[in-house]
Amino acid sequence: MIRILKSLLGLIRDIIINRNLLWQMTRRDFKQRYISSYLGILWAFIQPTVTIFIFWFVFQVGFKSTPVDNFPFILWLICGMFPWFFLSESILSASHSIIESSFLVKKIVFRVELLPIVKIMSALVVHSFFIAVLFAMFAAYGYSVSIYNLQIIYYLFAMICLSLGLSWLTSSLTVFLRDVGQFVAMMLQFGFWGTPIFWSLKTIPEQFQFILQLNPAYYLVEGYRQSFIYKEWFWEHLYLTIYFWSVTAVIMIIGAWCFKKLRPHFADVL
Numbered sequence: 471m472i473r474i475l476k477s478l479l480g481l482i483r484d485i486i487i488n489r490n491l492l493w494q495m496t497r498r499d500f501k502q503r504y505i506s507s508y509l510g511i512l513w514a515f516i517q518p519t520v521t522i523f524i525f526w527f528v529f530q531v532g533f534k535s536t537p538v539d540n541f542p543f544i545l546w547l548i549c550g551m552f553p554w555f556f557l558s559e560s561i562l563s564a565s566h567s568i569i570e571s572s573f574l575v576k577k578i579v580f581r582v583e584l585l586p587i588v589k590i591m592s593a594l595v596v597h598s599f600f601i602a603v604l605f606a607m608f609a610a611y612g613y614s615v616s617i618y619n620l621q622i623i624y625y626l627f628a629m630i631c632l633s634l635g636l637s638w639l640t641s642s643l644t645v646f647l648r649d650v651g652q653f654v655a656m657m658l659q660f661g662f663w664g665t666p667i668f669w670s671l672k673t674i675p676e677q678f679q680f681i682l683q684l685n686p687a688y689y690l691v692e693g694y695r696q697s698f699i700y701k702e703w704f705w706e707h708l709y710l711t712i713y714f715w716s717v718t719a720v721i722m723i724i725g726a727w728c729f730k731k732l733r734p735h736f737a738d739v740l
Contacts, residue, residue: 496591515599518555522548538670541699542611549698550667550691552600556629557687558658560593564637565644565654582733586637618701625693632686632718638725642732645739665691689714
């Protein structure tokens, strides 16, 4: 157990030491992803924006969705969709990060553990834009900024930790089992509909609600809503907070151990 913790602390130390390199690689990755398209990096923001507009038109204009807990449905919806966009994008792209940068993996001096983090930081750039959109839409509907909104920093940190642990695990396994990438995409699709993004947990019988609360994404989605809609602090949900960080800690430890164990064999396989 001590060796596993040392693996995690070692990876975190490498992140801190190589923070400047990490930022440069993130900028390069973000530009390179859209360099061949006419609109360039604007596509990173256009596609999710169009998705939100479609949902707004379908549910708000077409179906005339009723408010959830006396709150406009579209605001309730985007509070759940924006964190999910970040989670799914960061985990899915990071799962293929080592394979995509195989030429770097073969360089002995390169810190391979930075590759999944680059993908997470690229997703974070886009997510920062949508946090601004979130504030703008709430202002457009007449809701002012609240001190509870500061919690977004806490939940953002929580998302990064969860994504990081999962990314170390999936990216290292994908090198040896390419099907892992497809499995991750399938699980994210399942998780999207299994997380209360479009629907409220209150629609589920109370005796079954705890099953869905076992999903770590539930804590994050509801956390955004607590910060913007319900005006609740995260420590008011103590048991959920303890559960989330316990699961996240286990995932990070397993992910770090697995990554460090498999890292010496990456170059041979690639």
